[in-house]
Amino acid sequence: MRRRIAEPYKIKAVEPLSMLSYQEREEALKSAGYNTFLLDSKDVYIDLLTDSGTSAMSDKQWGSLMVGDEAYAGSKSWYRLEEAVREVYGYKYVLPTHQGRGAENILSQLKVKPGDYVPGNMYFTTTRAHQEMNGGTFVDVIIDEAHDPQIEVDFKGNVDLNKLKSLIEEVGAHNIPYVCLAVTVNMAGGQPVSMKNMKDVYELCQHHGIDVMYDATRCVENAYFIKERESGYSEKSIKIILKEMFSYSDGCTMSGKKDALVNIGGFLAMNDEDLYTRSRELVVVYEGMPTYGGMAGRDMEAMAQGIYESVDDHYIEHRIHQVRYLGDQLQEAGVPMVRPIGGHAIFLDAKAFLSHLDQLEFPAQSLAAALYLDSGVRAMERGIVSAGRNKDTGEHNQPKLEMIRLTIPRRVYTNNHMDVVADSVIALYEKREKIKGLQMDYEPPTLRFFNARFSPKEVSLIHN
Ligand code: F0G
Numbered sequence: 001m002r003r004r005i006a007e008p009y010k011i012k013a014v015e016p017l018s019m020l021s022y023q024e025r026e027e028a029l030k031s032a033g034y035n036t037f038l039l040d041s042k043d044v045y046i047d048l049l050t051d052s053g054t055s056a057m058s059d060k061q062w063g064s065l066m067v068g069d070e071a072y073a074g075s076k077s078w079y080r081l082e083e084a085v086r087e088v089y090g091y092k093y094v095l096p097t098h099q100g101r102g103a104e105n106i107l108s109q110l111k112v113k114p115g116d117y118v119p120g121n122m123y124f125t126t127t128r129a130h131q132e133m134n135g136g137t138f139v140d141v142i143i144d145e146a147h148d149p150q151i152e153v154d155f156k157g158n159v160d161l162n163k164l165k166s167l168i169e170e171v172g173a174h175n176i177p178y179v180c181l182a183v184t185v186n187m188a189g190g191q192p193v194s195m196k197n198m199k200d201v202y203e204l205c206q207h208h209g210i211d212v213m214y215d216a217t218r219c220v221e222n223a224y225f226i227k228e229r230e231s232g233y234s235e236k237s238i239k240i241i242l243k244e245m246f247s248y249s250d251g252c253t254m255s256g257k258k259d260a261l262v263n264i265g266g267f268l269a270m271n272d273e274d275l276y277t278r279s280r281e282l283v284v285v286y287e288g289m290p291t292y293g294g295m296a297g298r299d300m301e302a303m304a305q306g307i308y309e310s311v312d313d314h315y316i317e318h319r320i321h322q323v324r325y326l327g328d329q330l331q332e333a334g335v336p337m338v339r340p341i342g343g344h345a346i347f348l349d350a351k352a353f354l355s356h357l358d359q360l361e362f363p364a365q366s367l368a369a370a371l372y373l374d375s376g377v378r379a380m381e382r383g384i385v386s387a388g389r390n391k392d393t394g395e396h397n398q399p400k401l402e403m404i405r406l407t408i409p410r411r412v413y414t415n416n417h418m419d420v421v422a423d424s425v426i427a428l429y430e431k432r433e434k435i436k437g438l439q440m441d442y443e444p445p446t447l448r449f450f451n452a453r454f455s456p457k458e459v460s461l462i463h464n
């Protein structure tokens with residue numbers, strides 16, 4: 001018999017959820033312009049917009065807030081955070097930043113110059129933006145399978161070494177400041193990178209004198225997939241696996257808002273002393289003193305504690321299994337989604353789900369709106385709205401992947417909440433042809449997905 005995995009914690013403080021009626025949700029959705037980004041949190045029942053900064057802290061983390069040292073310089077809390085990063089991640093030098101993009105800014109400013117190429121296993125929006133703002137060109141070197149939502153591959157986040165080798169041959173190693181390796185890959189569906197691939201990438205880069213910098217945002221989740229899927233790791237602890245992962249890199253940027261189990265914070269870490277010295281100077285300009293970097297002392301205390309908790313084997317086992325618990329129910333009901341199920345979210349394939357809609361009727365936006373209307377569950381559109389318009393032609397970019405992301409916050413919801421989400425998605429899938437398309441009534445010029453407003457093309461979004 002398959003044994004179930006329950007939450008490895010019990011609940012000490014509860015935060016009541018708002019449970020609006022269908023009519024109230026209809027009103028809220030209308031005033032939010034059918035855009036889930038514009039919904040007020042007070043109107044949301046189960047919030048799966050993001051796993052970023054939405055984690056629940058432990059009693060130890062809440063307790064640690066009281067011992068936060070708010071000194072402007074040389075805070076004790078900073079030294080505790082530095083020690084936690086050194087111990088768990090293994091890098092020599094650490095600098096605090098207010099969140100992940102703060103670290104990306106400093107790294108890109110120091111390493112990327114106009115004309116450079118920055119290879120990566122797919123991209124994340126802010127990471128690529130910083131590379132481009134410094135004159136670099138991002139080059140996607142992820143394996144082809146990552147772009148196909150249906151192909152089942154254990155390590156769909158892997159780098160295609162041949163793509164990387166060709167790029168090095170084509171542009172020369174001196175024009176590649178570093179390889180940016182994300183573990184796991186958010187935009188591919190939270191897909192992991194294998195230990196072997198990390199090692200191969202590092203060896204190839206060392207041979208050419210190119211640095212490897214990880215985007216370590218969801219590194220603990222990646223470590224769990226290695227334990228589960230790669231031979232030789234099933235008996236190893238997450239802590240040991242993580243240390244080995246980082247040994248195949250020269251440094252990392254980190255958004256503490258995800259795997260470090262805090263609501264704000266991040267860091268930049270590296271082994272090279274010269275890069276550290278230069279980064280320290282920029283931390284002062286953009287973030288604050290190198291002993292707080294945009295965080296309060298109590299934030300640093302909470303992150304230090306969160307880092308230790310994140311490598312607890314029971315915590316991460318439940319985390320990955322909770323996402324899978326939701327995904328498996330949807331899969332069994334035939335709901336189209338990105339396979340295999342990744343670490344932090346379920347990505348529903350809105351194009352296949354609402355196959356009667358044209359992409360210009362915003363299927364993912366419509367599905368996210370319909371889900372909210374049906375049950376108060378908030379998801380995020382990742383499709384044609386997020387993709388924006390072509391700079392030259394002014395036409396909508398029509399991405400291959402038209403998805404909604406059901407992102408699971410860490411330690412926040414129980415498996416009962418996952419059941420509620422599954423019931424709602426499945427109910428919508430069963431009456432999918434009744435879900436109608438949207439039209440865009442207001443389109444902001446930049447990052448339109450945040451503020452765009454829509455309305456149903458027909459009388460109502462769902463024809464009941
Ligand atoms: N890298 C990855 C892979 C991310 O997913 C994010 C943030 C960042 C970097 C930037 O970190 O937000 O601390 O500045 N992802 C969030 C999300 C916003 O919803 O996926 P940040």
